[in-house]
Amino acid sequence: SQTIHQWPATLVQPVGSPLSLECTVEGTSNPNLYWYRQAAGRGLQLLFYSVGIGQISSEVPQNLSASRPQDRQFILSSKKLLLSDSGFYLCAWSGGASYEQYFGPGTRLTVT
Amino acid sequence: SQKIEQNSEALNIQEGKTATLTCNYTNYSPAYLQWYRQDPGRGPVFLLLIRENEKEKRKERLKVTFDTTLKQSLFHITASQPADSATYLCALPGSARQLTFGSGTQLTVLP
DSSP states (O other): OOOEHHHEEEEEEEEEEOOOEEEESSSSSEEEEEEEEEESOOOOEEEEEEEEEEEESSSSSSSSEEEEETTTTEEEEEEEEEGOOEHHHHHEEEEETTTOOOOOOOOOEEEE | OEEEEEEEEEEEEETTOEEEEEEESSSSSOSEEEEEEETSSSSEEEEEETTOOOSSETTEEEEEETTTTTTEEEESSSSOOOOEEEEEEEHHHHHHHHEEEOEEEEEEEOO
């Protein structure tokens, strides 16, 4: 069966510090991968999606970036965090003939 | 621009009653629509997908309808239980299987 991992689970970082969040998927190949952010009490905002290694599409302009160095690995990064980057970051995958997305456990990021 | 609205940010109902949640959209012609459940501090969990040529879909106590003329989907939970308390999100597809989510409806089932 497929599983999706995210780490770390929680993170507190000062403004201006770098960020690296990692997401890996097991049990499937060539998944579509997604990064979302959810601000407190708000809906999900799609940040990036990837349909293959090295292929990244950005949905919103921001100081975040994403990379997909391996088929089942998706990394979200920032060189300098802003207060507004605080939120709940979720990675998800979809694949095959199905259209539903499967979400990881999320990373709670607080920028202080 | 495309827009998804889930009315009633919060909905409280009595245990045993049917909960009905609404998802309206504009400037979309989706081939399908999805519903997810999200518990606090957790990622959303997929519940149901309904295609544009399906009027209704059921899964256990869940029922979803899809009216492409009204541009609306209704999500029903029959015989609701306190364990059904959660936020329910509708989602519509983009061109590369990415999804745009509504802001969600927080359902509380009172014992």
